[in-house]
Amino acid sequence: MTVPFVSFRPLEAELNAPLRAAFDRVLQNSWYIEGQEDAAFERAFADYCGTDFCIGCGNGLDALVLILKAYGIGPGDEVIVPSNTFIATVLAVSYCGASPVLVEPDIATYNIDPTLVEAAVTPRTKAIMAVHLYGQPADMDALRTIADAHGLRLIEDAAQAHGATYHGKRTGGLGDAAGFSFYPGKNLGALGDAGAVTTNDGDLAARIRALGNYGSDRKYHHIYKGQNTRLDELQAAFLAAKLPELDRMNEFRREVAARYRSEIHHPGVILPTVAPGCTHVWHIFPVRCRQRDALERHLTAAGIGVNKHYPTPIHKQGAYPELAGLSLPLAEEISATELSLPMYYGMTPEQVSAVIEAVNRFTGA
Numbered sequence: 001m002t003v004p005f006v007s008f009r010p011l012e013a014e015l016n017a018p019l020r021a022a023f024d025r026v027l028q029n030s031w032y033i034e035g036q037e038d039a040a041f042e043r044a045f046a047d048y049c050g051t052d053f054c055i056g057c058g059n060g061l062d063a064l065v066l067i068l069k070a071y072g073i074g075p076g077d078e079v080i081v082p083s084n085t086f087i088a089t090v091l092a093v094s095y096c097g098a099s100p101v102l103v104e105p106d107i108a109t110y111n112i113d114p115t116l117v118e119a120a121v122t123p124r125t126k127a128i129m130a131v132h133l134y135g136q137p138a139d140m141d142a143l144r145t146i147a148d149a150h151g152l153r154l155i156e157d158a159a160q161a162h163g164a165t166y167h168g169k170r171t172g173g174l175g176d177a178a179g180f181s182f183y184p185g186k187n188l189g190a191l192g193d194a195g196a197v198t199t200n201d202g203d204l205a206a207r208i209r210a211l212g213n214y215g216s217d218r219k220y221h222h223i224y225k226g227q228n229t230r231l232d233e234l235q236a237a238f239l240a241a242k243l244p245e246l247d248r249m250n251e252f253r254r255e256v257a258a259r260y261r262s263e264i265h266h267p268g269v270i271l272p273t274v275a276p277g278c279t280h281v282w283h284i285f286p287v288r289c290r291q292r293d294a295l296e297r298h299l300t301a302a303g304i305g306v307n308k309h310y311p312t313p314i315h316k317q318g319a320y321p322e323l324a325g326l327s328l329p330l331a332e333e334i335s336a337t338e339l340s341l342p343m344y345y346g347m348t349p350e351q352v353s354a355v356i357e358a359v360n361r362f363t364g365a
């Protein structure tokens with residue numbers, strides 16, 4: 001049996017009618033940018049996240065850039081980011097002209113270790129960008145304490161954690177502002193690129209909306225040197241069709257994760273954990289293994305699709321020569337040992353069993 005790393009087919013088959021209806025509605029309206037679909041999805045997603053505002057934009061990277069720009073963060077400023085994340089988190093800081101300061105993760109959760117954050121704060125620090133990596137919320141209470149003590153903004157990169165909760169509250173409403181991606185592979189995915197910011201701060205929301213629309217607060221009136229990054233009507237309509245299914249899709253992922261965690265028994269394979277007070281939405285199911293590359297070859301040969309998140313740590317990427325000298329052993333350790341198992345809505349029980357059995361059969365390098 002082959003098991004792809006990810007497939008959108010099961011969900012698309014179930015939602016074929018509502019997705020087609022969404023397309024027809026947009027075509028019928030003949031209105032494609034900044035219209036009722038966008039407004040309706042923004043309202044629905046803000047309600048879902050428990051925030052007052054949601055501003056759609058073109059993608060997750062832009063969502064993070066807009067937040068930083070709206071806070072006036074730029075050259076000379078520092079932003080604390082995790083050393084273990086997708087590069088977009090760090091690129092957002094660089095795009096604004098600010099400097100990313102990388103902080104190591106907690107090896108149990110893979111999220112930024114709050115006990116290391118305080119030592120990274122300098123007089124130039126303006127914000128902490130917490131990432132809810134792999135679908136598990138970062139330790140936001142501990143980060144809030146540090147942010148408040150130093151007058152820092154606390155920003156969520158929630159691109160991997162739509163619907164995950166921290167002490168009963170959903171991501172998107174856990175910090176001062178949050179950036180989401182609706183890249184197709186995310187837990188809530190568009191049929192193309194899309195993103196959004198959520199926040200309870202009305203002034204910030206207004207600045208972000210203007211910044212993403214040529215810096216314009218009303219037509220042909222430009223108060224900022226903005227950019228063009230908007231959520232189009234078609235993607236908003238598709239997202240609105242999928243949002244009511246998000247909790248059910250996340251629950252499905254949790255059931256797959258529960259089987260992986262209870263049925264994978266291999267002394268060389270470290271399984272992921274769920275932190276107290278958190279619900280995980282398993283955007284990624286990350287295992288770690290000393291002989292990761294051999295495990296990858298073994299699973300690939302068995303027809304199991306796998307991936308690495310992420311094979312090269314940010315400070316070792318060609319894009320960041322200025323960070324190359326940093327010593328970040330945990331980020332390096334995770335990059336060298338992490339392997340992501342198949343995880344998507346609609347995997348069959350037989351496919352889940354095939355993954356479990358293939359991992360349990362692994363005999364080492």
Ligand SMILES: *Cc1c(COP(=O)(O)O)cnc(C)c1O
Binds near residue numbers: 089
């Ligand atoms: C996907 C992702 C982003 C960027 O989202 P795009 O929509 O691809 O621009 C940012 N941060 C994290 C953690 C992500 O996984």
